Amino acid sequence: MAALRSYPPLRSTSDGTDELARAQAEVIRLGKELKSFTYSVSHDLGAPLRAVTGFAEALQEECGDQLDATALEYVNEVRKAGNRMRVMLGGLITLANVADGPLRLQDTDLSQIAHEITDRLRETGGERDVTVVIGDGLRAFADPDLIRLALVQLLENAWRFTSGRAGAGIEFGRALDGSFFLRDNGAGFDSRYKAKLFAPFQVLHGEEDLGGLGLGLAIVARVVHRHGGQVWAQGEPGRGATFSFTLPPGPRQHERKLQS
Amino acid sequence: MIEDRTADILMIQEQPVEILLVEDNPSDAKLTIRGLVKSKVANQIEWVKDGQAAVDYLFCEGLYADRDPAMPRIVLLDIKLPKMDGLEVLERIRKDPRTSNLPVVLLTSSNQERDIARGYALRANSYIVKPVDFVQFADAVKSVGMYWLLLNTPPVLQPRRAPARIKPLAV
Numbered sequence: 138m139a140a141l142r143s144y145p146p147l148r149s150t151s152d153g154t155d156e157l158a159r160a161q162a163e164v165i166r167l168g169k170e171l172k173s174f175t176y177s178v179s180h181d182l183g184a185p186l187r188a189v190t191g192f193a194e195a196l197q198e199e200c201g202d203q204l205d206a207t208a209l210e211y212v213n214e215v216r217k218a219g220n221r222m223r224v225m226l227g228g229l230i231t232l233a234n235v236a237d238g239p240l241r242l243q244d245t246d247l248s249q250i251a252h253e254i255t256d257r258l259r260e261t262g263g264e265r266d267v268t269v270v271i272g273d274g275l276r277a278f279a280d281p282d283l284i285r286l287a288l289v290q291l292l293e294n295a296w297r298f299t300s301g302r303a304g305a306g307i308e309f310g311r312a313l314d315g316s317f318f319l320r321d322n323g324a325g326f327d328s329r330y331k332a333k334l335f336a337p338f339q340v341l342h343g344e345e346d347l348g349g350l351g352l353g354l355a356i357v358a359r360v361v362h363r364h365g366g367q368v369w370a371q372g373e374p375g376r377g378a379t380f381s382f383t384l385p386p387g388p389r390q391h392e393r394k395l396q397s
Numbered sequence: 398m399i400e401d402r403t404a405d406i407l408m409i410q411e412q413p414v415e416i417l418l419v420e421d422n423p424s425d426a427k428l429t430i431r432g433l434v435k436s437k438v439a440n441q442i443e444w445v446k447d448g449q450a451a452v453d454y455l456f457c458e459g460l461y462a463d464r465d466p467a468m469p470r471i472v473l474l475d476i477k478l479p480k481m482d483g484l485e486v487l488e489r490i491r492k493d494p495r496t497s498n499l500p501v502v503l504l505t506s507s508n509q510e511r512d513i514a515r516g517y518a519l520r521a522n523s524y525i526v527k528p529v530d531f532v533q534f535a536d537a538v539k540s541v542g543m544y545w546l547l548l549n550t551p552p553v554l555q556p557r558r559a560p561a562r563i564k565p566l567a568v
Contacts, residue, residue, distance in 0.1 A: 194531055
């Protein structure tokens with residue numbers, strides 16, 4: 138596992154360029170160390186976690202008849218906590234992969250990806266009456282795998298936060314300024330916490346109510362930032378949320394942006 | 398000759414090892430064995446905890462000099478192992494004519510592209526990333542066992558010792 142080291146502070150020199158180059162090299166190295174740290178933490182934790190949930194299940198299956206109701210309930214709590222941790226670990230691994238992998242930019246059809254994700258949600262997301270509107274021909278010059286990851290997080294969030302609401306609605310479209318938006322009329326959030334939304338492990342709603350685990354929006358933000366775009370959110374408690382992001386519209390603009 | 402044939406008879410009675418499990422993590426090993434036994438895929442599983450022991454077992458050396466020389470039908474091999482890592486074990490298996498065709502399934506927590514590429518370059522028969530979810534893990538173990546022990550036709554492996562020249566029995 139990579140250790141996180143501390144580095145001496147920058148000193149001012151007559152010629153600042155050496156210091157700057159050194160600082161840049163250190164930032165790159167720290168970034169690499171942090172990535173490999175996250176990677177090994179998330180992978181090395183997998184085996185003990187599998188043991189916790191695995192033996193809890195073995196206990197239930199093989200010794201269940203020797204346990205009373207209270208004991209069985211405790212075993213069940215162990216399994217539930219283990220499963221929550223597994224989802225969090227999966228999110229951490231995804232987050233690390235988003236930061237790490239190569240960016241494969243190409244003309245990407247966001248509408249089609251959103252339709253595919255919605256179809257899957259309708260199959261697996263339980264009996265729900267949700268109106269989903271997806272704008273036609275939403276395209277960007279982007280990495281389709283990463284975009285899919287971000288849209289999965291956004292659509293799953295919208296799906297989850299509109300549960301228990303009559304006339305639930307989700308809309309994915311493009312605003313006049315060219316930004317993409319995903320809007321729902323679900324639980325919403327207090328805009329005072331807007332800045333915290335995109336940081337890892339920030340959960341505004343109680344975990345138990347809505348099942349959020351605090352990594353989805355961090356993944357969205359990282360995907361968008363890797364494309365050089367911006368992401369922001371608007372919402373009000375009980376009145377839904379809108380998540381917006383920008384992506385480079387085409388290869389030419391994108392190249393120009395990278396060169397400048 | 399007589400001793401050899403006695404050994405053959407004993408071997409059948411003792412039931413040969415079906416699976417060699419090379420795994421340093423005792424929890425994973427126990428869960429793997431439980432999955433295989435519970436799904437009735439295999440009963441005879443030999444578990445060794447490091448790469449050197451795996452090589453010793455397969456080539457009947459060291460602690461295993463006197464073991465029944467029959468080869469397991471499949472090796473489940475972890476990559477991150479003490480003493481000698483799994484990929485080095487695989488390399489040794491492939492280099493030796495006695496085991497060069499032995500089915501080896503890499504069962505590992507690493508999904509690093511470099512390990513996957515090296516595993517296949519060394520002719521691993523499968524590469525399975527252990528799911529963190531226990532139910533999926535148990536399913537994976539069961540499927541691997543079913544496929545390699547029940548569905549797959551195994552290669553004919555050469556015996557451990559150079560084959561003795563036996564005259565055909567006169568009938």
